[in-house]
Amino acid sequence: MIDGLPSASRFQAAILNDPEIARILVEQDTGGEYAPPLEEYDAKLVALSAIHDRLGDVAQAVLSSIPTDKGKSSPKYRGKPYARPHTAVGDIREQMAREAGQMLINWFTPHAAEHVAAG
Known part of the structure; x- marks a missing residue:
């Protein structure tokens, strides 16, 4: 039942703020990219993910419109798409x-x- 608690629960906050458990989690970290749990990826998060991604497109469009000296390229937006569940x-x-x-x-x-x- 504990594993079924949402990631934004008081229990999860207490676990992640415990120094001993934090050390264990960091030592076990494989360095993979974050993906939200499928159980928490509801319609609101789908919509927010799409908004996040489109705002990145807007940022890139704005940056590409900045005038630059000849031979120089315009600045690039380095944002990534919002993580989706695997x-x-x-x-x-x-x-x-x-x-x-x-x-x-x-x-x-x-x-x-x-x-x-x-x-």
Whole structure:
């Protein structure tokens, strides 16, 4: 039941503010990117994610409109899209996209595909 508590609960806040547990969590951190739990990714967060991403597009458009000296490029917005939950559906979509891409490569360059298969 404790694992089912939302990440914005008092229990989670107490756990994350405990120095001993914080040290353990930092030591176990794999460095992967954050993805919100699927159970908490509701319609509000979907809408906020889309707004966040579009604001990044607006920021990039504004930055690209800044006049620059000849030979210099305009500043770039370094924002990332808002994190989405990871699911098996997303993993399968990525795998199928890679397979489709490999199929196209094999189709357009059969000599390369034969070389890869033989190696």
